[in-house]
Amino acid sequence: MKRFIEEYKDKTFDLIVIGGGITGAAVAYDAASRGFSVALVEKKDYGWATSAATSKLIHGGLRYLQNVELGLVRESLRERLILENIASNLVYPIQFLVPGYRDLKRNKWILRAGLTLYDILSYDRNRTWDKNKYIPHHSWLSRSKIMELEPEVRSNQMTGGSIYYDCQSIFPERLTLAFIKSAVRHGAETSNYAKVVDFSFSNNRKVKGVRVEDTLTGNTVDVRGALVINCAGPWADIVLNLADKSGNSKHQIKRSEGIHILTKKFKTRHALVMWTPSGRHFFTIPWRGYQLIGTTDKDYEGNPDEYNVSRQSVEELIKDTNDSIGDGNLKYEDVVYAWGGLRPLVDDQTEGTYESSRKYEIYDNASDGFDGLITVEGGKYTTSRHLAESVMKMVEKKFNRVPKKAITDKALLTGCEIKDMETFMLDLKKECHDFDPMTVDFLGRNYGSESRFVFELARQNPEFSEIICEDGQIMASVVYAIRNESAKNLKDILMRRTGVGNIGHPGKNILKKIAVVAAKELNWDKSKIEEELNIADASLRLPQA
Secondary structure (H helix, E strand, C coil): CCCHHHCCCCCEEEEEEECCCHHHHHHHHHHHHCCCCEEEECCCCCCCCHHHCCCCEECCCHHHHHHCCHHHHHHHHHHHHHHHHHCCCCEEEEEEEEEEECCCCCCHHHHHHHHHHHHHHCCCCCCCCCCCCCCCCCEEECHHHHHHHCCCECCCCEEEEEEEEEEEECCHHHHHHHHHHHHHHCCCEEECCEEEEEEEECCCCCEEEEEEEECCCCCEEEEEEEEEEECCHHHHHHHHHHHCCCCCCCCCCEEEEEEEEEECCCCCCCEEEEECCCCCEEEEEEECCEEEEECCCEEECCCHHHCCCCHHHHHHHHHHHHCCECCCCCCHHHEEEEEEEEEEECCCCCCCHHHCCCCEEEEEHHHHCCCCEEEEEECCHHHHHHHHHHHHHHHHHHCCCCCCCCCCCCCCCCCCCCCCHHHHHHHHHHHCCCCCHHHHHHHHHHHHHHHHHHHHHHHHCHHHHCECCCCCCECHHHHHHHHHCCCCCHHHHHHHHCCHHHHCCCCHHHHHHHHHHHHHHHCCCHHHHHHHHHHHHHHCCCCCC
C-alpha cells in the first residue's frame, strides 16, 4: 500500500474520509466499492486508537437488552454473521459461560430470559458460508457443573449459569487493515500519518477539501474533494471545530475510557461474563495463552491526544477482578500488558458512560453552515460495516445519485479469501511443512490468504524464518508489514501488523532484532534505531503513574 499523500497533485476526489479506524476504513471500502473516488487520511497509523483498544470480540451486545435496544442487538447479531463470513480467518464463534447469582441483576431467570431473546434475535446465526462456524442455542448449567468447568468462578450464592456463544476477533488491528486493503483494491487512495489541519472552502462557504500535513515529512498539501466525511471517532468534535471559523465552537462529544489487562495469574477454559459488586459486567477471556480481562467504562474529560492508560485505571480493573473471580490475589506485578482507548458515545440522556448507548449518529453538517461535510459519531466495531452503508445513503442523496445496493456484505475482505478455514489450514500445513506448526497456525489465521506471501519471504531469506514471538510469529512478517502494509515505525510493526507487542514486551533482544531488520527496509540510521527502540520499549511497559 502506498501513501498517496507523497505524490498527490491536483486530483479532486468524490469523497475524503478523515480517520483510519474501523469506521473510516469501512466507509472508504463501501464508497470505493460503489464506484466513488475516495481518499482516506489518518493522522497516525491505521487502527491505532479506539479500533485497537477492544475486547477482541464481535458481539451482539447482550447487555443492550437491559436498555431494551432490540434494534441495536438485532443489527449487531446480523453484522456478527456477516463479519464471520467476509473475514473468515479473523472472526470465529467463542463460547461464553455466565454464572447466575441470587441477586436481582444476576438472577438466573432474568439471565435465561435474556439469552432466550438473544437466541431469537440471532435466528439466522448459522447461515455462515463456513459451516464449521456453528453456533448452538444457549444452555443451562447447574452450580456444580460450573464449578467443575471453571474452578476460578466464585461459588458463594451462585445458583447455576448458562453457556452462550458470540464471536471473537482474534486480531482486530488486522481486521481494520483488511477493510483498508479492500478499499484500496477498489481504487481508494489512502495515507497514514496524514493529519488534517484545516478545511478549505469555496466562495459560497461550501467545504471543498482539507489541508493535510504529512507528519513524516512536514509537508502540507491541499486535498480537494466534493464531500468530506469526518470519521475521527473520539476526535470527531475536534475535527469539526477546525471547520468552524466563528470562534464560538462548542462541538463536543462524550468520551468513555475502556482498558484491558493481560495476565497468566489465572486461566479459564471458557470466556466468562463476570459482574463487579456494583453490577457492572466485564469479560475474562483466554487469548493467545493469556487471560484477557476487561473492559472498563469510565468518563474521560481530557484532551484525547493526551490520553494514556494510567496505573490507577489498571489498579481499578485489578480490584474489580479480585472482587469477582479467582483467589482475589491478582497484583499489579502479575499484569504483563495493559491497553486502553476512548470510545465516542452518542447519548444525552444518561449520566454514566456504562449506561450510555452504543448507537451511532450521522450528521449532515450543512445545517451547521458547513455544506459538504458529514460527521459520524458513536457506533461500535461490530456494526461498523452497516454504519458505512447508512453513511452512503446520505452520500448518494447529497450527490443526487440513484442509490446502489451495497456489496460489502457479500464480498470477502482482502486477505480473507477463504470460505472453509478447516480445509485452508490443512492445505497450508501441507504446503508449509518446512515451518514450525505453531507458525503455520498463527500466520494462517491472522494473515489468511496473504500468509503464503509471508512464508515466501521467509524462504527467500533464512534470516526471516526466525520465530520472534511465543506463539510462532516470524521475522518475515516485519518485512511484509513494511513492504506491503505501510508500516512506518516500530510500534506499527509490533502492535498493528505482527502482533508481537500485543502480549507484552518481547524482550530487548527480540526488540533489537526486529528494529535492525526494519532499519534496513526503512533506511534508519543508528540514532533513528535507538529512538524507535526507546519509544517501543516505553510503550510496552506498564504505566508507573
